[in-house]
Amino acid sequence: MHYHDILIVGGGLAGLRAAVGLCERYDVGLFSKVHPIRSHSIAAQGGINAALANNPNSRDDTWEKHAFDTIKGSDYLADQHAVEIMCKEAPNIVYEMEHWGCPFSRFPDRSIAQRPFGGAGYPRTCYSTDITGHVLLNTLYERTVSKGVKVYPEWFVVDLVIENGQCHGVIAFDLINGKIIPIRARATLFATGGYGRVYFYSTNALINTGSGIGVAYKAGVPIKDMEFVQFHPTALIGTNILMTEACRGEGGYLINNKGERFMERYVPIAMELAPRDIVSRSIQTEIDEGRGFDHPLGKYINLDLRHLGENKIQEKLPGIRKISIDFIGIDPVHDPIPIMPSQHYSMGGIDTNIRCETEIKGFYGAGECACVSVHGANRLGGNSLLDTIVFGKLASFSIPEYLESDGLTTPDESFLLRKKEEIEKKIKRLTSEGSERPFSIQMDLSRTMSACVGIFRTKDELEKALVDIAGIKERYKRVKVSSPKLHMNYELMNTLELEFMLEVAHTIALGALLREESRGAHFRRDFPARNDAEWLKHTIARIGADGKPAISFKEVVITNYQPMERKY
Amino acid sequence: MIIANTYTFKILRYDAKEPEETPSFSFYQIKVLPGLTVLAVLMRIRDEIDGTLSFRSSCRSAVCGSCAMVINGKIDLACRTQVASFGDETIILEPLPNFEIIKDLVVDLTPFWTMYEKIKPWLSRKQPDPEKEIPQSEEERDRIDQFVNCILCASCYGACPVLARNPDYMGPHAFAKLERFMLDSRDERSMRSLEEINNERGVWGCDTLLRCIDACPKDVRPTDSIVGLRKKLLKYKLFGKRNDED
Structure with missing residues (x-):
């Protein structure tokens, strides 16, 4: 049986940052279902927020102002002490990444360049052209290589072993060799990313199934604020590839079929740089009211960069230009980019605190799979990269404190062996009987989520979603994988993940139905106002004895910023 | 329709x-x-x-x-x-x-990653870190841009005719990554650390047929890095310099 003092699941920014902080003192094993460099952090484009005050227009920026913008952006659902910790740590994080080699773009005075982003009072988003996630992930991966972190690439974690409120490790599936392997650990950190693929229209990578959140939930870990789903305003039609917020940060316009910069009607001051929830709703409204354009791939709005000129586009947004040319045959220098809002980010996730702890001893969460909460009901652009690295780093402080105090000394082998047998039985059933094809179940689930749990929500649609999900869960019981071979069986891996996607979707839809107010990204047409008196609280879902989610609520932490009306 | x-x-x-x-x-x-x-x-x-x-x-x-x-x-x-x-x-x-x-x-990309690790793909510093960022000009940042864009997809490795006959060759990606650091104004690695590539398994093994450039989906030109590294090795042999006191 494999053993590590600390087991990290996920090789994106949060997981790698934790590994870098822990590997010199502990035996760390990092498990990732893809090679770490393929993790979805790589796809982040626009930047990472930190109040460095490098921009000539932001000399009086401070971390407190960054915290206020984040809290206001969250529609006051973020826990304010957590936001303060993140924003205070932000400059250190950016400088640390720079010292480790991150090639940020520069200002003429040789400092790190910063650009404006949505919902921010100052231009404080540090960037590397439009490949900021790529450079940060490469830098952290380089750091793990220099430190010799033990990485298990293409190992997928299928279960979390919890007994009596204590985590003992995980059961992993070694995809290349087709082996089911229990791994004992004194502490386990999940940094498994978001659940974008639960939706049909998503900017997320195919690997973003949210299975880590689902694995934790099924093992009894509470999850938080699942109904808060971010829809990015600008995804390419057809493929839904992300067109960074930096397109608008650098001055791009959103234009409807009447040639209007319609944001003027919704948010006259912030215009295109209002927070994402507001811009997405505005775009969707334009489309719903017939002011969008028609295309065989769907209705769309134009993202117009032409007035920026070729030099600026090539200098600041070269990746966007290349993606537009490669994927839709449009050069944004000459033509506007056809975009639509698409699922982009999971504000909710594993219920963690500022120390990345969960309710379960020895089990931690960081990054997009976790919900501290620093993003509340709506995340600001440039805060997700920050969240991953800050909380990856904080996990690397709190896990040793636990191990040196009351931490588990010897995780129990017998619990893991029993779990391993259960998994083997499950796989046997998936590969031997049944008639439902996994892809058709996933397709129906994701279509339901996009149709009924989208940007605008109503009671009727959400109830329909829950009925549909219940039906799809029944069908999953009859799912069949083509081949009984375990090695390199991607269909089997997808089918194992699908079980957890169903649970994640269920908690999103249920949370959305119960929350009878509109806050941040959660907009109920039947309850269009925010209702602080009844709903200024986090939704907690935990799996009940009947296998269904049991919902409870948790207070929001308020420090210095009393909830106000959110105006831009 | x-x-x-x-x-x-x-x-x-x-x-x-x-x-x-x-x-x-x-x-x-x-x-x-x-x-x-x-x-x-x-x-x-x-x-x-x-x-x-x-x-x-x-x-x-x-x-x-x-x-x-x-x-x-x-x-x-x-x-x-x-x-x-x-x-x-x-x-x-x-x-x-x-x-x-x-x-x-x-x-199986194992050889690809092994060679990537061999060139020590991380920023190598001798001076202590400043409190804020290490200053770098826009021009200095631009100099490494094409190599920063590498996504490590192994297309160049698959296209390389030298690797087809000599599996010990380090591969275009390794040189592109090394040059990304050699050209970085913040990197302080010594020329001595380049001995690993100063042979036929290294930059001298390249046939300069430019297949890697054709294959790269991100417009990186690994051959530029090979030529750049060769020049540095020759210059060092003739004149010394670049942190040669390790």
Whole structure:
């Protein structure tokens, strides 16, 4: 049986940052279902927020102002002490990444360049052209290589072993060799990313199934604020590839079929740089009211960069230009980019605190799979990269404190062996009987989520979603994988993940139905106002004895910023 | 009205766990709408026709580097290649050359990563870190830009004719990564640390046929790095310098 003092699941920014902080003192094993460099952090484009005050227009920026913008952006659902910790740590994080080699773009005075982003009072988003996630992930991966972190690439974690409120490790599936392997650990950190693929229209990578959140939930870990789903305003039609917020940060316009910069009607001051929830709703409204354009791939709005000129586009947004040319045959220098809002980010996730702890001893969460909460009901652009690295780093402080105090000394082998047998039985059933094809179940689930749990929500649609999900869960019981071979069986891996996607979707839809107010990204047409008196609280879902989610609520932490009306 | 054309996908199948079976092609007929990518079709084949087909994929937007393969004889990322772009009704898919096949279109990238690690791919500093950022000019940042863009997809490694005859050759990606650090104004590694590449397994092994440049989906030019590193090695041999006191 494999053993590590600390087991990290996920090789994106949060997981790698934790590994870098822990590997010199502990035996760390990092498990990732893809090679770490393929993790979805790589796809982040626009930047990472930190109040460095490098921009000539932001000399009086401070971390407190960054915290206020984040809290206001969250529609006051973020826990304010957590936001303060993140924003205070932000400059250190950016400088640390720079010292480790991150090639940020520069200002003429040789400092790190910063650009404006949505919902921010100052231009404080540090960037590397439009490949900021790529450079940060490469830098952290380089750091793990220099430190010799033990990485298990293409190992997928299928279960979390919890007994009596204590985590003992995980059961992993070694995809290349087709082996089911229990791994004992004194502490386990999940940094498994978001659940974008639960939706049909998503900017997320195919690997973003949210299975880590689902694995934790099924093992009894509470999850938080699942109904808060971010829809990015600008995804390419057809493929839904992300067109960074930096397109608008650098001055791009959103234009409807009447040639209007319609944001003027919704948010006259912030215009295109209002927070994402507001811009997405505005775009969707334009489309719903017939002011969008028609295309065989769907209705769309134009993202117009032409007035920026070729030099600026090539200098600041070269990746966007290349993606537009490669994927839709449009050069944004000459033509506007056809975009639509698409699922982009999971504000909710594993219920963690500022120390990345969960309710379960020895089990931690960081990054997009976790919900501290620093993003509340709506995340600001440039805060997700920050969240991953800050909380990856904080996990690397709190896990040793636990191990040196009351931490588990010897995780129990017998619990893991029993779990391993259960998994083997499950796989046997998936590969031997049944008639439902996994892809058709996933397709129906994701279509339901996009149709009924989208940007605008109503009671009727959400109830329909829950009925549909219940039906799809029944069908999953009859799912069949083509081949009984375990090695390199991607269909089997997808089918194992699908079980957890169903649970994640269920908690999103249920949370959305119960929350009878509109806050941040959660907009109920039947309850269009925010209702602080009844709903200024986090939704907690935990799996009940009947296998269904049991919902409870948790207070929001308020420090210095009393909830106000959110105006831009 | 958009018309779907029928294509035949001819895909190389092999399973290293069953070495007695020789590699062979499977054929799949599939209707494809214009604009669909090779990766989108691969997913449909695995979902709807043959669940045993193995290939890697993730971002589907040409940034993660998972899905490099040989498409009608040309190395590219499956996610950014349009099926209709070949003007041919048969599309042949094969795994990246110069690697052992694990299964179907999935290859064992271990040698690729081993060589990547050999060049010490991290910023090497001697001075203590300043409190804030290490200053760097816009021009200095631009100098490393093309090498920073490398997504480590291994297309160049698969295309390299030197690797085809000499598996000990380090590969274009390793030199591109090393040059990314050598050209970085913040990096302080010594010339002595370049001994690893100062031989036929290193930069002197390159035939400069530029196949790596043709294969790169991100417009990186590994040959530029090889030429740059060769120049530095020669200059050092003649004149010394660049932190030669290690």
